[in-house]
Amino acid sequence: MALTDSNAFVSMSSSADQDYPPSNILDPSENIFWMTTGLYPQEFIVTFKEPIDIREIRFVTSNVKRFVMFSTSNQEPKNFETILEKTLSNSENRLQTTTHTLDRSLEVRHFKCVILAGYDSFASVHALKFDGGNNRSGKKY
Numbered sequence: 001m002a003l004t005d006s007n008a009f010v011s012m013s014s015s016a017d018q019d020y021p022p023s024n025i026l027d028p029s030e031n032i033f034w035m036t037t038g039l040y041p042q043e044f045i046v047t048f049k050e051p052i053d054i055r056e057i058r059f060v061t062s063n064v065k066r067f068v069m070f071s072t073s074n075q076e077p078k079n080f081e082t083i084l085e086k087t088l089s090n091s092e093n094r095l096q097t098t099t100h101t102l103d104r105s106l107e108v109r110h111f112k113c114v115i116l117a118g119y120d121s122f123a124s125v126h127a128l129k130f131d132g133g134n135n136r137s138g139k140k141y
Contacts, residue, residue: 007049011077011110014042025125030060030095033126036115042123043114045077051109053132057084059098060127064088065117077110090119095126105132 013022013034020035022044036042051073061067066087070080083106088096108130115123 008046009049011045011047013044020124025128028127028129030126033062033124036118036123038121040118041114041116043112044125046111046128047077048109048111051107052130053105054102054108054130055105056099056101056131058127058129058131059100059113059125061088061096061098061115061123061125062091062093063118063120063123064096064115064125065090065119067113067115070112070114071106071108072110072112073107074109077112080110080112093120 008026010022010025015037016022017035017037020033022034024032024034025044025046034044054071057069059067059069066085068085069083071083072078072080083102084100086098086100088098111128111130113125113128115125
């Protein structure tokens with residue numbers, strides 16, 4: 001199931017370009033993307049109308065050097081817990097794919113990603129996908 005089918009929406013982003021809007025993060029195609037505008041850090045929050053269970057995260061980017069991901073199951077986007085912090089190697093404008101399996105299933109209402117640094121003035125997010133793994137729903141988002 002794609003994020004666009006799971007009642008997910010981008011509830012906050014630190015930048016928006018009319019040609020590459022934050023809503024593109026939810027598009028399942030890696031050819032459609034959100035482009036940051038200028039300085040770092042850059043961040044976005046994806047909110048789910050109903051909480052989802054996640055076990056694995058797949059994150060496809062370009063020109064991202066360092067990022068950190070957070071989640072919360074709270075009704076409001078606050079009291080986030082860190083899920084993952086990672087430094088990526090320079091892919092020289094090619095897509096960077098990060099797949100991370102969590103040590104346990106997490107219930108997520110709000111998912112936040114902060115791009116702390118990039119290899120260029122602009123970075124892009126091409127895909128964000130979640131897998132429920134072996135939990136009660138087993139769904140992929």
